[in-house]
Amino acid sequence: MLFTQPEFLIFAVVVLLITWRLSNFPKKLFLLVASYYFYAYWDFRFLALIFVSTCIDYTLAFLIAKASSERLRTSYLTLSVVANLGLLGFFKYFNFFVESAKPIAESLGLEATTLEIILPIGISFYTFQTLSYTIDVYRGKLEARTSFLDVALFVAFFPQLVAGPVVRAAELLPQFEEAPPWSLVDFYFGFQQFLRGAVKKIVVADHLAFAVDEIFANEGVYGTTTIWIGVLAYAGQIYCDFSGYSDMAIGLAKMLGYRFCPNFNHPYVATSIQEFWKRWHISLSQWLRDYLYIPLGGNRLGSVRTNLNLMITMTLGGLWHGAAWTFVVWGVLHGIALVTHRNLLHGLLSSRSLGKLVGWALTFVLVLTAWVFFRAESFTQSLSMLGKMYVPTDGHLWLPTVPLLLLLALTVEHVIYVFHNRIFELPPTRWYSPIITALMIWAILMFPAGEFRPFVYFQF
Amino acid sequence: MQPTSIQPVRLAVKWLLGLAVGSILVAFAAPLFVESNKSYVWDAELEAFVIREGTFRFRHEGFSNTYIGAHGFAGVDNVNSSDSYALWGDSQVQGLCVNDRWKIANLASTREVGLLPIAKGGDDVVDWYSKIPLAESAFKVKGHFLLVTDLQDMYPNGSDFIAAPDYEIRTKTQTKTDPPRMNSLKANVDRFQLSFVLLAAKNLFFEPRSMQRRKLRFAVGPAPTKQIETIEHSITDVALSDTWKSLMPDLASRSSKPIVIVYCPTVPTIVNNHVSFKDPAENQFQLLSEAALEHGIDTIDLTDRMIESYQESAQFPHGFHNGKLGRGHLNPVGNQIIADAICDYISENR
Numbered sequence: 001m002l003f004t005q006p007e008f009l010i011f012a013v014v015v016l017l018i019t020w021r022l023s024n025f026p027k028k029l030f031l032l033v034a035s036y037y038f039y040a041y042w043d044f045r046f047l048a049l050i051f052v053s054t055c056i057d058y059t060l061a062f063l064i065a066k067a068s069s070e071r072l073r074t075s076y077l078t079l080s081v082v083a084n085l086g087l088l089g090f091f092k093y094f095n096f097f098v099e100s101a102k103p104i105a106e107s108l109g110l111e112a113t114t115l116e117i118i119l120p121i122g123i124s125f126y127t128f129q130t131l132s133y134t135i136d137v138y139r140g141k142l143e144a145r146t147s148f149l150d151v152a153l154f155v156a157f158f159p160q161l162v163a164g165p166v167v168r169a170a171e172l173l174p175q176f177e178e179a180p181p182w183s184l185v186d187f188y189f190g191f192q193q194f195l196r197g198a199v200k201k202i203v204v205a206d207h208l209a210f211a212v213d214e215i216f217a218n219e220g221v222y223g224t225t226t227i228w229i230g231v232l233a234y235a236g237q238i239y240c241d242f243s244g245y246s247d248m249a250i251g252l253a254k255m256l257g258y259r260f261c262p263n264f265n266h267p268y269v270a271t272s273i274q275e276f277w278k279r280w281h282i283s284l285s286q287w288l289r290d291y292l293y294i295p296l297g298g299n300r301l302g303s304v305r306t307n308l309n310l311m312i313t314m315t316l317g318g319l320w321h322g323a324a325w326t327f328v329v330w331g332v333l334h335g336i337a338l339v340t341h342r343n344l345l346h347g348l349l350s351s352r353s354l355g356k357l358v359g360w361a362l363t364f365v366l367v368l369t370a371w372v373f374f375r376a377e378s379f380t381q382s383l384s385m386l387g388k389m390y391v392p393t394d395g396h397l398w399l400p401t402v403p404l405l406l407l408l409a410l411t412v413e414h415v416i417y418v419f420h421n422r423i424f425e426l427p428p429t430r431w432y433s434p435i436i437t438a439l440m441i442w443a444i445l446m447f448p449a450g451e452f453r454p455f456v457y458f459q460f
Numbered sequence: 461m462q463p464t465s466i467q468p469v470r471l472a473v474k475w476l477l478g479l480a481v482g483s484i485l486v487a488f489a490a491p492l493f494v495e496s497n498k499s500y501v502w503d504a505e506l507e508a509f510v511i512r513e514g515t516f517r518f519r520h521e522g523f524s525n526t527y528i529g530a531h532g533f534a535g536v537d538n539v540n541s542s543d544s545y546a547l548w549g550d551s552q553v554q555g556l557c558v559n560d561r562w563k564i565a566n567l568a569s570t571r572e573v574g575l576l577p578i579a580k581g582g583d584d585v586v587d588w589y590s591k592i593p594l595a596e597s598a599f600k601v602k603g604h605f606l607l608v609t610d611l612q613d614m615y616p617n618g619s620d621f622i623a624a625p626d627y628e629i630r631t632k633t634q635t636k637t638d639p640p641r642m643n644s645l646k647a648n649v650d651r652f653q654l655s656f657v658l659l660a661a662k663n664l665f666f667e668p669r670s671m672q673r674r675k676l677r678f679a680v681g682p683a684p685t686k687q688i689e690t691i692e693h694s695i696t697d698v699a700l701s702d703t704w705k706s707l708m709p710d711l712a713s714r715s716s717k718p719i720v721i722v723y724c725p726t727v728p729t730i731v732n733n734h735v736s737f738k739d740p741a742e743n744q745f746q747l748l749s750e751a752a753l754e755h756g757i758d759t760i761d762l763t764d765r766m767i768e769s770y771q772e773s774a775q776f777p778h779g780f781h782n783g784k785l786g787r788g789h790l791n792p793v794g795n796q797i798i799a800d801a802i803c804d805y806i807s808e809n810r
Contacts, residue, residue, distance in 0.1 A: 006664075007676050040680040214784055220733040396774070401523075401782035428471065434478020435485070442486045445660035446494065448668055 001041040003248045004202055011038070016255055024179030028153050031256070038158035039122075046120040049087065050156055056083050057130040058151045061137040065144035073138060080134040088127045091120055096323030122162035124320060128287055130155055133169035135291055142170045150176045159249040159256070163242070165263040165283035172258065180257040190254030192426050192437070197247025199440045204406050205241035206449030208233045211403035216375060219385050223395030227388040231368050233403045234375050236410050239268065242281070266417050268367070271359040273337040276367060284320075288313050307343070311335040326373045326382060333370040490656035495519045497646035497655055503531050505598040506591055510580065512647060521783040522557030522791070531598075533577055535560035544574030545806070546595050548588040549607035552724070552790050553579035557780060562792035564607075567799035573806055575799075576601060584613035585707065586626075592714040603718040605802055609725065609790075611741045614748060615695070615703055622695060622703045625710070700744055704751035712755045720758045720805065721748070724798055726778050727763055728770045729786040737767050760805055765797050 001008045015034050019027045040047050060080040067073040095114040105112040133154065136142040145151050150173055160167050215222055215230030222230070243264035250260045260283075267280035277285045293313040299306040311332070318331015369386065376382040388395070416423060426433040496517045500509035510532025518524050529536045534554045547553055547565060554577065555563040565575040578595055580587075588606055595601060608614060615621045649658045667674055677683060712719060725739040739745070742763070749759040766777045776786040777794030790798070 006674060007678060010676070037680070041678075043682045044680040045682075218730050218733045221730050221735060396785055398785050399781045428475075431474070431478065434475040435482040438479045438482020439486065442483065442656070442660065445663055446486075446490075446656055448663050 001038050003245065003252075004198065007041075012252065019256060020182060024176075025149075027179070028149055028176060031158075032149060032153045032156060035153065035156040035158040035161060039156065039161060042121050042162075043118070046118075049120055049123070050126060051152075053084065053087065053126065053130055054148075054152045054155045056080065057134050057155070058145070058148055061134045061144040061151075062146075064134060064137050077134060077138045081131065084127045084131050088123055091117055091123055093319075093323050100325075125164045125166055126155055126161060128166045128284075128291075129160075129168070132166075132287065132291065133173075136168070136170050142173070145173060147176075157253075157258075159252040160260065163245050163249070164281075165246055165249065165260055166287050167260050167283065168287070171261060175258050180259075182257055186257065187255050188428055189425065190251040190256075193247050193251030193254065195251070195437065195440050195444075196424065197244040197249075197251060198444055200240040200244030200247065202449065203443045203447050204410065205237045205244060207447065208237040208240070208403050208406055209449070211400040212237050212375070214400075215398070216377075216381070216385070219381060219388065221396050222388075223397055224388050224392045226396065226398045227385055227393075229398075229400065229404065229407075231372060231385070231389065232407055233400075234371050235268070235368055236403075236407055238371065238374070239264070240410070266414060266421075268364060269360070269414055269418055270363050271356045273334065273341050273363050273366060276363055277334075277338070284317070288317050292316065303343070307339045310338050310342070314338060321374070326376055326379065329379075329382075330370050330373045333366070333373065337366050337370075486656055487653055490653070491517060493519060494655045494659050496650050497658060499643045499646035499650070501643070506531055506578070506594055508580075508587070508591065512643075514650075516556060518556040521788055522780045523782065524557055524559045526556050526563075527560055531578070532580065533565075534579070535563035536565055536577060544576050544599065544601055545603045545605055545802075546592075546599070546601040547575040547577050547579070547605050547607060547802070548583075548592075549577070549579040550583045550609070550613060551579070551581035552609045553577045553607050554581060555790065555795060556581075557783075557789045558792055558795060562795055564795045564799045564802075567796055568803055571799075571803040573799075573803045575605070575802065579607075584616040585711070586616050586621075589711060589714060592711075592719075596715055596717065601717065603720070604715060605720050605722050607722045607724060607798065611744050611748065614707070615700065618695065622699050625703065625707060697743065697747060701747040701751065704748050705754070708751045708755040708757055712757055718758070718809075719756075720760060721752055722760045722762065722798060722801065723748075724762045724766070724777075724790070724794070726787065727766050728776060729778065730784070735770075735786070739763055758805075760801055762797060762801055765801060766794070769793060769797055 001011065011034075015031070018030060022030065036047055036050075039050060057080055060076045060083075064073050064076045064080075067076060094117060098112050098114050102112040133142070133151070137144045153176060154167075154169060154172050157167070157172065211233045212230055215226060215233070219227060219230070246263035250263065253260050263281060263283050265279040265282065267276050270276035270279050293309055296309040296312060297305055298309060301309075312335075314335030315328060315331045318327045318329070318334070321327045321330070369389075372385050372389070373379075373382045376385065387393070413424075426436055494517070496515070498516075499512045501512045502508075503510045511528050511534075513528050513530065516526045516528050516534075518526065526534050527537060528534055529538075534556060553564060560566055563577065565577045568575045576595075576599060578591065585606075588604075592604060595604075612618075617626070620626075646658070649655055662671075665674055666672065723745050725741060725745070727739050728735050728737050730736070745759075745761065749761070752759050770776060773793070775793045776791070777797055778790055779785040779788045780791055783789075
């Protein structure tokens, strides 16, 4: 079920009404049933996968907590990691690895056969979430839960189930125990965030997608200016699509009385690539930092090892997004940028305002360049687009009016944010809040995209 | 916040006023983004529903305002019918996506050729067939130009038409017009500048592309996959040729005045990452042309003119910046080519 479907709105209203005055246990029970229905709406068969994943981590976390020796604890954790990554690896990466190994296999006279595998929606997100539970229990940061209901709801909680944010066990499980009281203020701000997310997705991202799809599909026809418009539009599309989804998820959770950490914070105003990753998909970058980069040694083992750890983290981060080499290259590019920034540019760009401006420009151009690999269907297409971006090339000039207006609006919104970063929260007592709310509701009703477009991150 | 009893009331009033102000702002800005509603009136002379007189905004492809004159003629104010030719077609002749000065009829008028654009989106040979005698009697036109941009307009209803041409299908079904109540609602909505409300309601209750009423699904998935309608490929060239050989004498018999088919395919266009100059229906047009000539109906093939124009100016005859280049409706470049071709034909055959 998509947040932008009319069915979802009805579902959300029903859930909000029923849970409004429920006490903690029945509320959680109802939310679990609703979350399973939410997932089954896509394909009920894959509910079994979520349930198995929940059972494995519930049991293993319990065993880790009760284990009598360190060796046993480590074994249980290893089992959890292998089981979770095994499921993810099979469903998401099996065919990718088979395809990649095909040339070698064929040269050895072996047959490499791919399978018809349906990628379970949200598997990348809930796998990382459940892993955070067992790892945090292993590290002693979190107690293993005796309540199966709490763990099951943590894994399947519908606002963040299919496309994040990657909410950690330590963040959500204590909230399930506390039973937060219903608050009109939270409900209001949750609603505003949900609405803002819907505008980003329906009004901005889906209309930018129109230009993106056309330009990426016919890059050979268009000249440099239009190619840049296509890449800028994609930067806007993926930001508004994903941060829109995150806003809707966070807002919805807030309306239900739960709090998620922010997932985006205007990443395109970042003045360094390091800052970009503190603003883009925050829950994933923090997960990768805490559960991959730091266990690899982080920055504690000298400069060479730090650089290597950064590269490994970003490359795997790229692969997490999708089973294709273009995603790997996207991750590698970000890794190289982080290493370069850390070793060469950090001191130069961080202090003076001119340095910040140069830093912003460099970061933005790098992010745009990397998006080309993220969006393109192949390396050939990526290289063709990059060639046209950086070497002025003749070709048709297409100035897609609506996407250009939306890019202008996004730019203005970012500039306003730089100077007044709380303005978009729309406090209920401010005079402009109802006016902007009305404009947002009308915009959603008047300008839905002409065709069905799921959220971009659903494919991950 | 002080917990007084008046504050929630004040806040509620403030919000109601704010929401109203926001909606008024939308109403004022809406004409920039929202199209007029097509409301129809019955035209006794053409015996058909035509768009109501007035100004029509078109926004989603091109950005234009069209004056709809008498008989639904788009962009034509004064009908000097006795010195004019009828220009038949569909939405391409109507040209709602370009301003009036770029419409085919008005471009032709700069060369002192009068054209009456008798066209409505979705019209085809069946409509033209039934209206040609009516137009002749009402407007005393000197001849007829049929603008064909898609050869399917020459065999409406696909294989059914080919098997048994039925020129009465429109009058039998009357599917192209809204019921009168809806027509008057649309007209009133436009009059009070409330098109945006109707648009929002449409988006809420209808599927945006198909305009079918929304069907909600609450059953668990996987959802049954929709059957994709397959394009009819079974129509053979022989069948088409036979159809047109029987259609042309019927068409020719509708008028004693000259009838000319102007063929304007969507070329050049963008296909699979390159500019294509190939008209996939080239062979079919040859069949149509042969059948037409046999019965004294001239044809003008604009394929080469379209390609030459593109090669000279690098501008596509179809498409807009707020649509897609090389696809969609004719733009001012395309309309100019057609107007010139018609004017040239008239001056050569005077």
